[in-house]
Amino acid sequence: MTTFVKGNEAVVIGALYAGCEAFFGYPITPASEISHAASAWFPGVGREFLQAECETASINMVYGAASAGKRAMTATSGPGMSLMQEGISYMAGAELPGVIVNIQRAGPGLGNVYPEQGDYNQAVKGGGHGNYHCIVLAPGNVQEMCDLTIKAFELAFRHRNPAIVLGDAVMGQMMETLRLPAAECPPDDTRAWAVQGNAETRRNLITSIFLNAPMQEEHNRHLQAKYEAMRTEALCETYLVDDAEVVLTGYGISSRIARSAVDVLRRQGVKAGLFRPITLYPFPTCQLRQAAEGRPVVVIEHSCGQYRDDVAFHLGVPAESLTLVNRMGGILVTVEQVVEGVTARLSGKCCCCCPEATATPASGTCDSAPACPPVVP
Template identity: 50%
Template sequence: MHKQLMKGNEAIVRSAILAGCRGFYGYPITPASEITEAAALYMPQVGGVFLQAESEVAAINMLYGASSAGIRCMTASSGPGISLMQEGISYMAGAELPCVIADITRGGPGLGNIASEQSDYHQVVKGGGNGNYRTLVLAPYSAQEMAGLTTLAFELADRYRNPVVILADGFVGQMMEPVEFEETAILPQLPEWAVAGTAESRPNMITSLHMGIDDLEAHVNALEAKYRLAEQRETRAEHWYTEDAEIVLVGYGIVGRILKAVTAEARAMGIKVGLLRPITLYPFPSTDFRRLAVHAHSFVVVEMSNGQLVEDVRLALNGKRPVEFLNRMGGMSLRMKRS
């Protein structure tokens, strides 16, 4: 294997193709547009389909159709576009359709601006659509993780038959870094549940509609059992100098990289600081926090939003330790000084 210099956004597409993705349906939006551009370039080269939809609403519904036919597929957008996709995401979760959605976050609310932020946390981690469902959410902090977590995203989407979101801030999507890819590619295969236009698949039914109240309750309970299983098996987090940490810094995405530098500086000064970086935002690594609370006396959550991740940290700790909160918004870097 050799490394290639590229943006995190492009790394997503290359990794998706190696993971067997053969359908991309999307609409360009800053700071995610390079994903759509790369998909337009690479998908046809491997016999896949690229289609620029007329809107994000159309894109997510095209994803519904492609996934129903058993195609590994994905889309990409940013805050306002992800908002428009929420109904379709709910439909796909309800119909148990796998797909991957890259959300390269910009400032909000509304149109906000095109600067990097982390304000989509609640929208994707808590679910912005109707009904009782969840999306699995992965949070890369480098171009290399954009590639590696994309591979994982497709594996999880198929394993749990559920939408998986790659949540990355604009910094991670736009920065260029050396990226190493898997040497082998996954060949696309139709799952047995797909509606593939064959006699064998004719009995298959893809829907999120359950008119009977007992039927819907049973279906939602089945979804809940699936999510509980994911919570037991799929949580991921990076620990850095946490073994003896008295103060634990918490951040994901680009913030996690900044906090590594802060941790190193604090350690050099003799302060017992460590970093816990959640990689799965759902399922959330609550157990990691509870374990660290045995010896850490405080936690400091840092994020580029108005305080969204911090709520899950406080829930995980359940009052066992104090949780402090630091933030910047509007696209402000954490190293920018207030005027």
């Protein structure tokens, strides 16, 4: 069974197959179709949809439903995501599972509604106050907007931790063929910790307060151990990496553009490959190291180098040793721009961050980067 839907609609289909019982949201472009679809489809299958008064309320409604042990979600874009950080921190502190979908748009501030990936650090580094991480999944097509929403619920409930589906405006707005999930997820047994208004769960308590400092530290250590244990959940996809002489990497829309660039480069005789992380937290560190070993790496992103810096961190190399091909402001990187960036890197001409990576002066340095460090192979 297939259908043809927007990524934003696929999220809702995935959520319902995942057994999500409640959607709380506040409209924002380019994520609004998620609320539109949820308002029709959640009641259609007997589930709860409520438009909240703001994103702060949305996330706290997710907190409330999660406290009851129910699968619940919200969806938004950058400005709303910023408002939700308080609630996400409380969920992480209280170890509550839930799913937050961020259809990234251009920022900071009001920015615009076009595609960007500038919320990377906010998503993978915690985002709110305190020592915590969210599980972060990055769909690369409409099918994954559905499948990774299901996966997000699965991981969130397995680890009792909030999970973010980090999409972008292209993933949300584009339509592709969607294969409907084969089966619905069975309900979770949350009676051991949830507060459900019955005798069995009467003495359960949901809170993130530890006024006793050693207990707060112990709780922090417990959370860190949990994040460490999550590392086995890391997922990625590689494309033509085995014989590659250069490895491109990007997530979401960037990975799609990079994939086209790999095809163009291969036709030109350049053995290019693609490494695409599917989970951004936990990050597929080992898989990236394997894919990138001894090869120049070109990072494609729609942000200022946030993802590049993380790739460098996971590879244990200086960020300057990676080639960055990026655009911001809601402008998509073109396949041609990636091809030129890779070609320049392979010819040793450019190794640094160029806002317009297409411009590679003959002198071999970029005019946008005054001190160009030596090329690392």
